[in-house]
Amino acid sequence: MVRRQTLELLVGLFVVAGVFALAMLAFKVGNLTGVDVTKGYTLKARFDNIGQLKVKAPITVGGVRIGRVAAIHMDENFYAIATLNISKQYGELPKDTGASILTAGLLGEQYVALEPGGDEEVLKDGDELTITQSAFILEKMISQFLYSKAAGSDAK
Amino acid sequence: MDGIRSLGRWVLARVERLGHASLFMLAVLAGTGTALRRFHLVIRQMHNVGVLTVLIILVSGLFVGMVLGLQGYYTLSDFGAESSLGLLVALSLTRELGPVVAALLFAGRAGSALTAEIGLMKATEQLAGMEMMAVNPLTRVVAPRFFAGLFSMPLLAAIFTAVGVWGGHLVGVGLIGVDEGLFWSRMQDGVDFQDDILNGVIKSFVFGFVVTWIAVFEGYDTVPTSEGVSRATTRTVVNGSLAVLGLDFILTSLMFGEL
Structure with missing residues (x-):
């Protein structure tokens, strides 16, 4: 059993990594910053x-x-x-x-x-x-x- | 006659099992509130299901991206379209390979572990023991694992895709020498946030739901012997992978079908 603090830290890091990856996909790979045609x-x-x-x-x-x-x-x-x-x-x-x-x-x-x-x-x-x-x-x-x-x- | 009868029995058994699995899922979802209030249980399971799967996701994502970079370059250079390499790598990863391969790895690495763990708990009568103490094993054991899988899968798929794009960049720009600016600009031109990236995330949510559902159900429903647990684990990986591939076809035709 991993200690609780370490475990929470690891899971937190995992979530940050996942969200960061998604943000990278949105801004670097996709064109979320591109021409905004909705307005x-x-x-x-x-x-x-x-x-x-x-x-x-x-x-x-x-x-x-x-x-x-x-x-x-x-x-x-x-x-x-x-x-x-x-x-x-x-x-x-x-x-x-x-x-x-x-x-x-x-x-x-x-x-x-x-x-x-x-x-x-x-x-x-x-x-x-x-x-x-x-x-x-x-x-x-x-x-x-x-x-x-x-x-x-x-x-x- | 006997053949037809056994076919009918087989179909009825499948349908009955599907019904069992659905009722089981409803019971797990009914305990959502209790499970999410004791969030430390979900966090502990996210460590088992998510964090420990990151390494295999990172390594496979990198290699899938690198292979896409190489293969894509060989094909595209025939048409003088090397500059579209970034687009090819990014689109294949965000739309298909990211969610699907991550879900297959997830079924093999995390799903099998979930089934084996819950199955062994049943075989060693821990689940029955909990019931004796008026603890509902569905909310105490199954629900945290289910939600951990549901939350982890989209994150894992996003990590897979991002690392894959980086791998494609490594081979395409670093090794082969495609122009760096063209690589990124063609990619950003062709990848749409809503149609490609968001649809990929939706896919990974669906896959996470189905794979974890199959895993916890097979574990909970296992024949409580060592052979039963081993069979249940195998079924999780086989059925989970088949469900991912079949659902992927349906989701793709729904999302990208009409032009």
């Missing part, structure tokens, strides 16, 4: 094609992460609507902000890049982004390229 606002963006965009994909302005995609669904006209959660700490975006879906690296995940315009008015919670550019689909580009190549050689 933000949401925008909607309508795309023809969202490609491989997934929920939780990052939203960036000039490469700086300002939020994440909250939901993706489809409206009655078969447009894909992405709901964007944007953190408040980065100020307000002008009304004519454009959204495009880009790919990080050649095979990386897709993200939404916003390009602020010069409008005086700002976007408010629930507004819709109208200037959008769809995802880049490699197969479509290749077939278009081949088609224009073939058409070009016919003309000669």
Whole structure:
């Protein structure tokens, strides 16, 4: 039998170690300190094609992460609507902000890049982004390229 | 005909045993207040169940993390994605390997000890002796051990995961030479506190509950002979591990199922 004081000390150390490990996971491994989107606002963006965009994909302005995609669904006209959660700490975006879906690296995940315009008015919670550019689909580009190549050689 | 009958008997026996185990658990949970008021008993058991398991958790966590670092690097470097090594190590550990491997080790190290201890108490008629003195062995013996297991398991899983990530860092950054900044930043980008870390903690709570439940029930329900205790100990490890793996599949499909 271990003495009671020693035992309590050991159990205390064990609990501290466990809580410390959890804190390390939360702050060092996870992104608990990252962009806080719970105190933000949401925008909607309508795309023809969202490609491989997934929920939780990052939203960036000039490469700086300002939020994440909250939901993706489809409206009655078969447009894909992405709901964007944007953190408040980065100020307000002008009304004519454009959204495009880009790919990080050649095979990386897709993200939404916003390009602020010069409008005086700002976007408010629930507004819709109208200037959008769809995802880049490699197969479509290749077939278009081949088609224009073939058409070009016919003309000669 | 005989085969079908014996199958039916087997099923009925299983169901009856499950019912016994559930009633037993309810009786233990009914004594929660008494057990937690005498918290020094829980602390003593946390020493047996938790503190003494830390060493094996530390060593296995370190090695699992190091192996993940090596294997992940070999696979990822084929795609030129070495920078995601940190993400791979952290996600596999927080979501799956941390809670599951810690629970398997917990079943082998702590669960078997709990069963053997309670089983021997029964075989040497200590439990019957307590009842003679109007001490309820469920609140005096079983409940402190159960709560000690329930509290220890999430802490052990967290320690396992943290040490594993450190092991992956040791091999990935220290040995192979993946860029340190990319290792951490890709990890922090991809690991979500709520979806990955918190779900892992929930998993480890569930595993702690189930493994300790099986361990104390098998001990309490043992046939009071040396052979009975040995069988009960084996059953704890086998059933506990199987329950962890099966539950892990269900929990994973519930937590990460829909996209």
